Amino acid sequence: MVHHIAMVSGSIRHVSLNRKLLSVAESVAENRPNKVRAEFLDIHNLPFYDGDRETENTPAEVLEAKRFVSSCDGLVIATPEYNGAPPGVLQNALDWLSRPWGNSPLTGKPVVTLSASPGPGGARAAQDRLRQILIRCGAQPTGEPFSVPCADWLCNPELTGTGSALAGHLADLLDTLLSARSPAPSGRPVRQWRRPPAPEEALG
Structure with a gap:
C-alpha cells in the first residue's frame, strides 16, 4: 500500500523557509521503508473564495485541488506568520477545501502542522x-505543533539531510500522521526546533 500525502506551503515566495521545511519532510517521506508518495499542492493560483461559485461554475483550479486533497491520506501544512496569523492565501485555500461543510475534502483528514x-x-x-481553523474545517490536527525559529539554517543541506536530527523528528511526525492518531489536547505547547550547533560550537 502506498500512502499519499499532500504538502501545502502557506508561503508563495520563491525562497521560502516553510517550503524548505516541507522539502525536508518530503525527502523524509520518500526515504521511508514503507512507501509514501508526497506531493505539493500549489495554492497560489486559486481564485478568491466565492460562495456563489461553490456549487455552480466552480473554478477548475478549485475542483482539481479538491480532487487532489480527497485522494490523500493526510496533509502536512507549513505556515509563516503575517500579523499574528496564517497568510491570506492559505486561509483562502482552506475556505475552498472545507466546502461543503461536513462532507468536504478536509472532513476527518489528519493534518500535521x-x-x-x-x-x-x-x-x-x-x-x-x-x-x-483546521478544527473548524472538520480536519484533524494530529501530533504536536512543530515550529522552527531563527530558521535561516534550513538553507544549509548539511543540517537538514536525511540523517539529521530535524529529519528524525519529522519522520516521527509522519508516523503520527499515517497512524491518524487523535489530535493533541488544546493548549499543548508548541515544540520548537533550534539550529543544530556547528561542529566547532559543539566542541567549544
Missing part, C-alpha cells in the same frame, strides 16, 4: 491559529 520564521517566534501564533 509546521511553521518556520527567520525570527525567534517560529510563527507559533500563526500555527496555533491554523490548528483552530
